[in-house]
Amino acid sequence: VSAIKELAILVLHESTQGQDITMEFVDLDANLRNARAEEASYLEILDRSGSIEEVLSVTRQLAQVRGRIEQLEGRMRYLENKTDLATLHVTVTEETRIEVPTRKWRPIEVVRQSFRDLVTGLQGFVDFLIRFAITIIGLLIPVAAFVALLIWLGWKFVAWGLKLLKKQ
Structure with a gap:
């Protein structure tokens, strides 16, 4: 003991x-x-x-x-x-330890990191706008060409119909 x-x-x-x-x-x-x-x-x-x-x-x-x-x-x-013989009961409890943070608080570094995050976020937003614009333009050109073709065909059809009416 x-x-x-x-x-x-x-x-x-x-x-x-x-x-x-x-x-x-x-x-x-x-x-x-x-x-x-x-x-x-x-x-x-x-x-x-x-x-x-x-x-x-x-x-x-x-x-x-x-x-x-x-x-x-x-x-x-x-x-x-x-x-x-003897019976022995032992209870062992580990000592509680309090951990102290090792890094110091540096507010200037926090501000710098915040600006870096802001710039990175803005870059990501601008990248999104560029991709969105290119995608929309890439889709709008064929759609616009198709609509223009339909309008041109419609115009030709109407002109042909008017020509027939004038002949009669």
């Missing part, structure tokens, strides 16, 4: 808890001795019994006692191992 605390810049909370298991261990030991004595008694009875019913009854009781002995021994082993 002290090695982990040495790594920390700041320890916000620390607590240590323990549980005294001496009484439980003593009780388990006493229960285990009693269960083994009971097992020995059943083994003596088993040696003396004669009928099958008596043997089966004593065998059932002996199995129950042996199961209880195994449980008690298992719990005692668990408690012995638990005293050898």
Whole structure:
């Protein structure tokens, strides 16, 4: 625990808890001795019994006692191992860092960049107008030629019709 605390810049909370298991261990030991004595008694009875019913009854009781002995021994082993180990909960939180901008504010550079952007925008607008005009002219010449042709044909048709009317 002290090695982990040495790594920390700041320890916000620390607590240590323990549980005294001496009484439980003593009780388990006493229960285990009693269960083994009971097992020995059943083994003596088993040696003396004669009928099958008596043997089966004593065998059932002996199995129950042996199961209880195994449980008690298992719990005692668990408690012995638990005293050898400790549980440690550690929560690590990274220190919050505030980033300071490294570039200085330069208002003159902002004005220069704004003028550059304005010129670039105007250039783009003029480029658009040039393209638009060329496109419109490129479309208007053939359309105008077609309209002129229609007008000329219409004029010729009307003139031809008037000529026919005068002849009649």
